[in-house]
Amino acid sequence: VDGAERTWDRDLWEEENSVVKKISSSADASEIKKKSGKPAVIAVYAPWCQFSQAMEDQFEEFAKAVGDDVDVYSFRGDEEREFVMANLNTNSFPTVNVIKADGTAVKYESEERTVEAFKKFHGKDTL
Incomplete structure (x- = not known):
C-alpha cells in the first residue's frame, strides 16, 4: 500500500x-x-495486520484438518483493496470467506478464529 510502513518481517x-x-x-x-464443484475457503489478509498474524497458525491447522475435501487459500488483500472489497467482502483484515459452488462468497462474521470455528462455519449452509 502506498505510504505504508513495512512493519512485518515475512509474508x-x-x-x-x-x-x-x-x-x-x-x-x-x-x-x-x-x-464450481469443490468448496473453497479464502483468507484475505495483510502481513502487517496483527489479527492476520494471530490467525495464521489456526488457519493452517484448519487447512490440514479438512485435507483434500476443501481447497483452502490465502490472498494478500492489502495490495488489491478495491478487488477484495468488491469481490471478497473485505473491509478489514483478516476476512475469511467460503466460496460456494455458484461462486458466491459468504463472509465469516465471527472474530473467533480457531480451527473448530472455521470447521463449523465451512460446514454450515454456506456450501
Whole structure:
C-alpha cells in the first residue's frame, strides 16, 4: 500500500510445508470464485495486520484438518483493496470467506478464529 510502513518481517503462509494455497493475483482469485464443484475457503489478509498474524497458525491447522475435501487459500488483500472489497467482502483484515459452488462468497462474521470455528462455519449452509 502506498505510504505504508513495512512493519512485518515475512509474508504469511510462506513456509514450504504450508498446505494453504497462495492466490497471487485478483485474476487468480476470480478464477477460483468461478470454478464450481469443490468448496473453497479464502483468507484475505495483510502481513502487517496483527489479527492476520494471530490467525495464521489456526488457519493452517484448519487447512490440514479438512485435507483434500476443501481447497483452502490465502490472498494478500492489502495490495488489491478495491478487488477484495468488491469481490471478497473485505473491509478489514483478516476476512475469511467460503466460496460456494455458484461462486458466491459468504463472509465469516465471527472474530473467533480457531480451527473448530472455521470447521463449523465451512460446514454450515454456506456450501
